[in-house]
């Protein structure tokens with residue numbers, strides 16, 4: 001499936017990210033924005049502050065810690081909350097871009113909603129996704145990524161210091177210091193601007209992160225991650241129950257290979273993989 005233009009391919013390979021304007025309609029933006037306000041009051045996975053747990057663990061809480069809709073929220077595993085979150089697993093045209101970039105042998109690895117409040121207390125941070133691994137492994141520019149993210153803006157971010165996604169262009173293929181000194185104000189950092197409904201696509205190996213938000217309003221995003229099939233999901237240890245409400249392609253993206261798991265599954269892809277992912 002060829003979806004990227006030559007220019008988009010060049011930008012992806014050199015800068016390490018792509019911005020697709022208007023991936024969500026204004027109705028979808030309004031709907032998802034309201035959904036984030038709604039699910040804040042519902043039980044779900046939120047960051048776990050227990051210092052004895054390894055970094056990046058989430059706890060099942062009765063609701064987000066802050067019930068103010070402009071307050072911080074970091075909710076994982078969104079598919080349970082509404083069919084619309086399931087539909088966002090493989091929407092047109094974003095999913096076509098993802099298949100063009102990654103090839104057909106892929107899975108959905110994570111879903112997440114983040115609300116970043118306007119505050120002087122949070123300076124932002126910079127990291128690679130996939131934990132420590134993908135800051136050591138940088139595949140060639142022309143190789144499909146091992147894993148990547150689609151980050152949908154639900155808020156206009158049209159000026160600096162509004163909780164912008166900040167990237168270090170080219171860092172997906174060229175190492176930058178990994179000693180903890182890199183932050184959104186380091187030389188080489190670029191604060192991306194975009195409108196609600198735009199999506200940023202970037203591989204896990206690209207150094208990135210949120211910058212501070214001094215806009216006076218909260219910045220909302222939805223994040224859907226994809227990985228090569230053998231890497232597998234970070235959100236689910238087994239096929240989640242919502243798969244029963246999914247299309248065959250979505251089920252495959254949730255790890256349903258069409259037969260019962262046994263050692264060796266996920267090593268080679270199922271025979272019908274291209275057909276199923278092609279929809």
Ligand SMILES: O=C(O)CCC(=O)C(=O)O
Nearest residue numbers: 114129165208209210223
């Ligand atoms: O901008 C954000 O809130 C977080 C984006 C990010 O760094 C990530 O999803 O890994």
